[in-house]
Amino acid sequence: MSPSPVRFSDLVSEQSRAEIFATVLTSGPLSRTQLAQRLGLVPSSVTRMLPPLLEHGYLHESDTAPNGRGRPQKMLHVNPDKHTVVGIKIGPAQVSGVITDMAANVLARLEEPIADRTPETALSAAAALTRRLLAQTPEAADRVLGVGVGVSGHVDSAAGICRYSALLDWNKVDVAGPLRAATGLPVVVNNDVNTLVVAERWFGQGRDVDSFAVVTVGPGIGCGLLLDGALFSGATGLAGELGHLPLDPAGPMCSCGRRGCLEALAGDRAVLRHLQDAGVPCATITEAMDIARSGSGSAQTVARSAFAEAGTALGRGLAGMCNLLNLQKIILAGEGAVAHDLFGPALNQALEAHAFSTAARDCDIHVDPVTHDLWARGAACLVIREAVGAAIS
Amino acid sequence: MSPSPVRFSDLVSEQSRAEIFATVLTSGPLSRTQLAQRLGLVPSSVTRMLPPLLEHGYLHESDTAPNGRGRPQKMLHVNPDKHTVVGIKIGPAQVSGVITDMAANVLARLEEPIADRTPETALSAAAALTRRLLAQTPEAADRVLGVGVGVSGHVDSAAGICRYSALLDWNKVDVAGPLRAATGLPVVVNNDVNTLVVAERWFGQGRDVDSFAVVTVGPGIGCGLLLDGALFSGATGLAGELGHLPLDPAGPMCSCGRRGCLEALAGDRAVLRHLQDAGVPCATITEAMDIARSGSGSAQTVARSAFAEAGTALGRGLAGMCNLLNLQKIILAGEGAVAHDLFGPALNQALEAHAFSTAARDCDIHVDPVTHDLWARGAACLVIREAVGAAIS
DNA sequence: CGCTATTTCTTCCTCGTGTCAACGAAATCA
DNA sequence: TGATTTCGTTGACACGAGGAAGAAATAGCG
Structure with missing residues (x-):
């Protein structure tokens, strides 16, 4: 039942061929001349490299x-159906997965709530989801390159393990091993926000941006970095812990035990606490958004100021990051990004106020419309990236 | 009088030759086999690349x-006397310069106070200093590769201009142009802290560290970053503005007009303000150190707590940076680093307290003994780096 | 002393990838 | 129809890298 993995890398072994493929993939249809320009090559070099890619059907030539x-130019474009890829996002309450083609178009999606967040439960759910996805789309099953997995927390991508995850309560959990054993497919694991970074870099808002951050807003504040064109993971894969930037020594307690972390000031919990302190009953962040958008009277005022306060804190945090890294773009994503209408103005104001020199003007803030399978799609991109030898991103 | 610039890059044009030179330069004497291992090459490749470097006298072979x-191995080492390099640091009250050999050994040093900090005054002082340095060491004058200049503020290194400097009150000042015209030598300009980063990477504490920051403590807080082995300047060369990380919304006013920046909490001025508020008369930071180290009674207590408070703020700022970037090392430098005995314990405590997961444990804090010409020596390294094609750092 | 083992370095070959210059291909314009 | 323009291909060549094999220079040992 387990399909044999296709060795994409055998065909696209050389660095330059992988780069050609990656460039055509991310930069749309290109003529040979345009391709050469983009890669800084002379057209004849492109010509020489192309035959294998065309013969094996990785690229097509349009009329x-x-x-x-x-x-007239003959445009080159990738054949998205040549291979497929599975992307899995492991969350604390559910595992979601997609199967996509080489252009990260979602061919099928599935989701499964899990009873508990133990590694055993989550990983067997992930394996089951992978099997069901493949069974559901048999025409894709024999062309699967591998499985990409996004896990929140501190992930050692090379080893394929999750070192530590507060959200999942995991400690040194081997993710790649069990999944590889259960599915017979190559498995790539990375931090969940990093999967978003790769997805944005390849197919999203980060396509032509050399330095950007993806900041996820929700229960926690997550952050993935792409610096000077490369995914930045830090010395031990821990980079991007924006959520625990200390912003206010007199601030509220954070779940990590310290005071005034960004997450404690701008996470969902901060908004809810603000409402509760003001005597407005409210249990979920969605409810808080409803009150702020279409509530009435003082409850609405309180809710709005709760989001504005969170926006101000987030703006200060992003300003700190911009000061330090001078990013070209920040992409706000995650479940909480839908509240951008509520916290956006305060965020922008605080960002502008605390950014040094031109740091804020140099940096575009972009809100990514959160689609439901964004996470899993990002995880799928991990595999595509791996397959083309990390030529881009 | 103006010596003709030696085109080092003509001889060491190829990437790999530059890498060989850079590796031998920074990693001491190496045999061909060791060199090959370090560069990830097979020994025969090294053999093939060496002849031009040996013939032209850039490298020597020991017995x-x-x-x-x-x-037995034949060790390779660089010939430090093959070329010389000038390094200039432009400060608000003085211009200092050194002339060094290829190993950044200082052959001569000069310093000149300037009457005002206008670009004209500073740049003509820099040119005069360069001429005097070369006149002073005639045996070095005909072998000068170029002039490296370190300027505080926002520097566009490619264009050779200083975009903006608060310390110097400069705005879009062309630095490379006038100096090149006045000296007839190639000129490389960069942010002053970035020159320290290059120097540390090549000859200092960052030699085998892939991700580190140099943080300068003094009147202002500066920061230069080396991330994944490359100097990181950000989208517009503004990266490293650690000094204006917002740390406390209720904090004191910063010189930049905002509240609670790291610089306002941990810069020299913060320490002096603390003393003045407590009624301890004290005009300079050196005086403050004296009081804290060998003062008596309540004045000493106040001074110590002033430094401790600054250390706590700095620790929180560094924790934020570590959380975001997961650095392997932070090198504290600058004039204020000599007060490390006073602020160090508080710094470490705050860093440990605010760092997420293993971020603080992963990161060594190192204090660089501040030598007087450290800055200018760093500027000299800029030229060496440029000459070898930025093969390292 | 001569032999072998050992480590270092070199020589020679092939391969992949790049450039350059010249040519062929396919359209528009006059 | 032929000139012009842009796109793509072909063939000759350069160069860096890897691999196999051999030369160089030592220590150890009978």
Whole structure:
């Protein structure tokens, strides 16, 4: 039942071929000349590299399109159906998965609540989900390159393990091993926000941006970094812990035990606490958004100021990050990003106020419309990235 | 009088030759086999690349040293006297310069107070200093590779201009142009802290560290970053503005006009303010150190707590940076680093308290004994780096 | 002393990838 | 129809890298 993995890397072994593929994949249809320019090569080099990619069907040539004067260009584009990829996101209450083609188009999606967040439960759910996804789309099953997994917390990507996750209460959990054994497929694991970074870099808002951050807003504040064109993980894979930036020595207690972390000031819990302190009954962040958007009277005022306060804290945190890293773009994602209408103005104001020199002006803030399978799609990108030899990202 | 610049890069044009030179330069004498291992090459490749470097005298071969059984190794080392380099640091009240050999050994040093900090005054002082340095060491003058300049503030290294410097009150000042015209030498400009980063990476504490920061403590808080082995400057060269990390919304006003920046909490001025508020008369930071170290009674207590408070703020700021970047090392430098005995314990405690997971344990804090020409020596390293094609750092 | 083992370095070959210059291909324009 | 323009290919060549094999220079040992 377990399909044999296709060795994409055998065909696209050389660095330059992988780069050609990656460039065509992310930068849409390109003529040979355009491709050469983008890669800093001379056209003849591109010509020499192409045959294997075309013969094996990784790239296609479209009909010639007249282009004013001169010989028309033959556009190259990837054949998205050549391979498929599975992406899995492991959350504390559910495991969600997608199967996508090479362009990260979702072909099928599944989701499964899990009874507890033990590694055994989560990983067997992930394996089951993978099997069901493959069974559901048999035409994709024999072309699967591998499985990408996004896990919240401190992930050692090379070893395929999760070192520590507060959200999942995991400690040194081997993720790649069990999944590889259960599915017979190559498995790539990374931090969940890093999967978003790769996805944005390849197919999203980070396509032509050399330095950006993806900041997820929700129960916690997460952050993934792409610096000078490369995913940045830090010395031990811990980079991006924006959520625990100390912002206020007199601030509220954070779940990590310290005072005034960004997460304690701008996470869901901070908004809810603000409402409760003001005597407005409210249990979930969705409810808080409803009150702020369409509530009435003082409850609405309180709710709005709760989100504004969170936005101010987030703005100060992002300003700190911009000061330190001089990013070109920050992409706000995650479940909480839908409340951007509520915290956005305060965020921008605080960012502008605390950013040094041109740091805020240099940095675009972009809100990514949160689709439900964004996480899993990001995880799928991990495998595509791995397959082309990390030529990009 | 102006010596003709030697085109080092013409001889060491190829990437790999530059890498060989850089590796021998920074990693001491190496045999061909060791060199190959370090560069991830096979020994024969090293053999093939060496002849031009040896012929032109950039590298020397020492006598064979018996090495137990087997053919003895012939060690390679750089010939530091092959070229010389000028390093200039432009400060608000003085310009200092050094002339060094290829190993950044200082051959001569000069310093000149400047009457005002206008670009004209500072740059003509820098040019004069360069001329005097070369006149002073005629044996070095005909072998000068170029001039490296370190300037505080926001520097566009590629364009050779200082975009903005609060300390110097400069705005879009062309630094490289006038100096090149006045000296007839190639000029490399960068942020002053970045020159320290390069120096540490090449000859100092960052030699084998892939991700570290140099944090300068003094009137202001500066920071230069080396991330994943490369100097990180950010999108517009502004990266490293650690000094204006917002740490306390209720904190004191910063010179930048905001409240609670790290610089306002941990810079020299913060310490002095603390003393003044407590009624201890004290004009300079050196005086404050004296009081804290060898003062008496309540004045000493106040001074000590002033430094401790600064250390706590710095620790919180560094914790934020560690959380975000998961650095392997932080090197404390700058004039204020000599007060490490006074603020160090508080710094470490705050760092440990606010760092997430293993971020603090993963990160060594190192204090660099501040030598007087550290800055200018760093600027000299800029040129060496440029000459070898930025093969390292 | 001569032999072998050992380590270092070199020589020679092939391969992959890049450039350059010249040519062929396919359209528009006159 | 032919000139022009742009795109792509072909073939000759350079160069860095790897691999196999051999030369160089030592220590140890009978």
